[in-house]
Amino acid sequence: MTHAGLVALVICGVAGGVVGIRCRVPLGGLLGSIVGAGGYQLLVAGTPALGRSFALVAQVLVGSLVGAAISRPMLRTVRSVIVPALVFSLLMPAVGLAVGWLLMTRVGHVDLLTAYLSSAPAGAMEMSAAALAVDADAEAVLAAQVLRVLAIALVGSTLFPIVIRRLQCGRPPQVSE
């Protein structure tokens, strides 16, 4: 791909991202830029482009955002539940690996790396950046992660309130001293 082609690809990606953000689509920057850059790629360019350096910049940006979320006040807040929360947090990569192996590689026939990155429950952007870095199938990873976030947002806002209310009704009322 020529330099002009690369510039055009990036312009289409940025334009799509801006439209996605302005239209307030959930994960609009991510989805809009895929539509923009992907549309250009499919209709004009034809061959995959953008090298490893692009993926590295993406990782530095995403890593900075995740790292900045860690602070002393945040740790103080979860201190009382730190051990079970840690156990749960470490259980999740294991569940992701098991689910990825069982469903994505056996049924979906993708490689185990793509399967893990698709099933492990971290952010859509974070796992997609990781997929770009290790040459996994980034489109499959993104599709799985976006579907997960949307599905659980849907389940969370409709079913969770019902389940929580039922569970709270089953407990004896708290008596304050």
Place this chain on the structure above:
Amino acid sequence: VTAGAKGSRERWRGLASTAWTFLAAAVGGSCLLLLGIPGGMLVGSIVAVAALSMAGATVFRDARAKQVAQVIVGTGIGATLTPESFALLRALVLPILAAIAALVLVGLLSGLVLARTTGLDVATAITATAPGGMIEMVLVSDAVGGETPVVAGIHVMRILAVLGTLPIVLALLT
């Protein structure tokens, strides 16, 4: 001190914190990358910026940075799209939905165990362990009367655990 001078100083401080946050991330990421650790750039960036934040330095936190990161990652993914990608995605819809169902079940069970073992209320525990997006689950938690700071904290820990163990998993899988 005039309001203009104060505003200018604030702007420079913001720029400086942005610069050292990204510099620290790039240095941390490059170190792990040079050591040959899989996913090193991502994990090294997280570790370096988290260390800065824990040391009390003002690190860059801006909602617009997330949007910029989304556009960069999205453009990178869009650039890899081919007609074959769509056939693959069609084949993956069912396994992906089954994987989501399994994760929801594990999240619900973990929430019940967390509520039993820690005394957290059910609303907080279930929304904290649901493997969904952090912002969405914090909003759901707020709606059902959960403790939103705890929910946000546990979601950050989950994301960190997945990303922190990434080099180990990648080393095992590649």
